[in-house]
Amino acid sequence: MSQSLPDTSAEGVTRYGLFIGNQQIAPIEGEYLDVVNPATGRVWAQVPNASAKDVDAAVDSARRAFEEGDWPGYRAADRAKFLIRFGQAIADNADEIAQLQVGENGKLIREMVGQAKLMPEYFNYYAGLAQMPTGSTNPLHVQQMVNYTVREPLGVVAAITPWNSPLLLLVWKLGPALAAGNTVIAKPSEVTPVSAIRFAELAAEAGLPAGVFNVVTGLGHPSGTALTGHPGVDKVAFTGSTATGQAIASQAGKSLKRVSLELGGKSPNIVFDDADLTSAVNGLVAGIFGASGQTCMAGSRILVQDTIYDQVVEELVRRAEAIKVGDPQDPASEMGTIASRAQYDKVLSYIEVAKADGARLAAGGTTARVDGFPDGLFVRPTVFADVTNDMRIAREEVFGPIASVLRFSDEEDAVRIANDTEFGLAAGVWTGNVQRAHRVAGRLRAGTVWINNYRKTSYATPFGGYKQSGLGRENGADALREYTEEKSVWVDTGQGVKDPFNPRA
CATH class of the missing domain: 3.40.309.10 (Aldehyde Dehydrogenase; Chain A, domain 2)
Known part of the structure; x- marks a missing residue:
């Protein structure tokens, strides 16, 4: 892990670190990118351009939190309580995170405040779903056997998000991923990285264990490619251009990572x-x-x-x-x-x-x-x-x-x-x-x-595309399934297994 973030910044420019293990840290190779306000043309922040080594550190943090930490084993009710607390933290800081996004991408403050105030409802929704039954018992043709299914978290999720609605589109991934018990590494667009770092800080302040939600910032290469191709990542959830989505799917396919892609449109x-x-x-x-x-x-x-x-x-x-x-x-x-x-x-x-x-x-x-x-x-x-x-x-x-x-x-x-x-x-x-x-x-x-309407979405309804517009769905109850594996369990309720080669024994 890198050293603590040094307290250095140019006049009027705030320097941020990677968010790994519930703290900001400096990049290992010390390279930073400027964040520019598109309305003024001025640089107001700097963020790390993460190297492959930084991505390794983030994946290691998320991996340890998943395999050795308590998060995946939390009771569903406890994960739900965290999601509600996180939602409240967002509500309490809605104006701040809206202002950060406006400074990054130049969208209207009234739209960004509206999105910030809506985000807690997404977490409340997934807090409820986290506690709903997700498995089933299945009638069988075999006597004296019981079969049931359970849904378990995938593991480490890489959430790669665009610059147009940076935090809302992160919430679309983060809500179901955390509700299911996964750990997450977010890689925001290099255009809008600061708001994601602040978001991760709010999650930590709300009580999320270290390593469960990490943020790496930087360019698509090296940061993005190192993350999507990393052997310690189990799923890539991406929103962005179709061309980039195709490249991610191709790279992820080499190790059969799970992939969900919300891509372009010409609606x-x-x-x-x-x-x-x-x-x-x-x-x-x-x-x-x-x-x-x-x-x-x-x-x-x-x-x-x-x-x-x-x-x-x-x-x-x-x-x-x-x-x-x-x-x-x-x-x-x-x-x-x-x-x-x-x-x-x-x-x-x-x-x-x-x-x-x-x-x-x-x-x-x-x-x-x-x-x-x-x-x-x-x-x-x-x-x-x-x-x-x-x-x-x-x-x-x-x-x-x-x-x-x-x-x-x-x-x-x-x-x-x-x-x-x-x-x-x-x-x-x-x-x-x-x-x-x-x-x-x-x-x-x-x-x-x-x-007779247009451009409406909800946490309760699925969103995604046909053809070159993507794979999988975000939002709604089915989104939770996108972040789980299904396991089938067979139980013998009879007298055990007889010798298959001597059935009379």
């Missing part, structure tokens, strides 16, 4: 001409411009029936141009920044790609200037009309505030276009016809379908 938001258009446009705006479009479930492909196409485009443009882009810390702002310089450049490049492919720029398409933030990574809400489904802007995930509006003629055409994608994470259906609503929802190849 269709379908508006029929019998929909309540006021409500529908509200849903379209929320679906693509909420969180600056930086969400896997973004309704980035807006499919509109041709009889109302021009009307919807006109209203969508009006709404996009009215959105107040501004300081993420200002409650009056309606859209914040892009999270990082790399993502900002990517979003702007896709605007040029869409123009070159022949899409019509109907709104936005430029950077936004915000008074007092000359270096902020702001992009205006952007609408492209006359998009066809073969254009890159309709096929590739941008992860930014860019809406692509496509035409369809009838229900059959809408379903065909909606399913013509390599992704299958989410979809929306807007219609006043209840039969059509259920009919279309049943035909869409997507893990979540919203009818």
